Amino acid sequence: MALTPSNMLPLGTVAPKFKLLDTIDDTHKSLDELVGDKGTLIMFICNHCPFVIHVNKELVKLANDFINQGIKCIAISSNDVGNYPQDRPELMKKKAIELKYPFPYLYDETQEVAKAYDAxxxxxxxxxxxxxxxxxxxxxxxxxxxxxxxxxGKDLRSAIESLIHKTSINPNQKPSMGCNIKWIT
Structure with missing residues (x-):
C-alpha cells in the first residue's frame, strides 16, 4: 500500500457539480440533491483500502452525529474497477449495507469527479x-x-463543529493520507 497525501484543494473553491450512480439504491444523484442546509462533506473512499477500512466505523458515526445538525455526507469511489474488482458497484452496495452507511455511496466510473476535486x-x-x-x-x-x-475524527469533527457554530476553521490543515486513487490507465 502506497501512502499518498491529499492534494489540498484551495479553500474557497466551489464544489464541482456531479451526477453519479448511488450504488445503494441504484439511482443517479446530483450534488444539488444531496447538499446539507449548513454544509456538505464529500469523502472519496473505496472498499479495499486499509486506510478507509481503518476509519469506516468513525465515518458512519460522524455522519450519524451530524446529519440532524444540517451536515450531509456523500461518499464517492473513483477507483479503476477493472484492476481493483473489489471496488465494483455491486460490492460497494454490499459494503454500504453491511456497515450501515447513512450516506449515499456514489460510483465515479469515468473518474471525472475525482479529477474535478483533485482527489x-x-x-x-x-x-x-x-x-x-x-x-x-x-x-x-x-x-x-x-x-x-x-x-x-477530531480534526474533521472540529471543522464541522466550527462550520455549524459559525466559528473560524483553522486554515492550517493537515493533508489526509491513504492509498492513491487507482486511476484508469
Missing amino acids: ACTPDFFLFNKNLELVYTGQLDDSRPGNGIPVT
Missing part, C-alpha cells in the same frame, strides 16, 4: 459550507493503520 487518496475529505465553498480539506485525525493512535 488523490482514499480517504480524502472535502467539507463545504452551505454555499458549497470549501472550508476544510484535511485529515480525519492522526490515526493510521498500525500507528496505535485511536480513531476519533
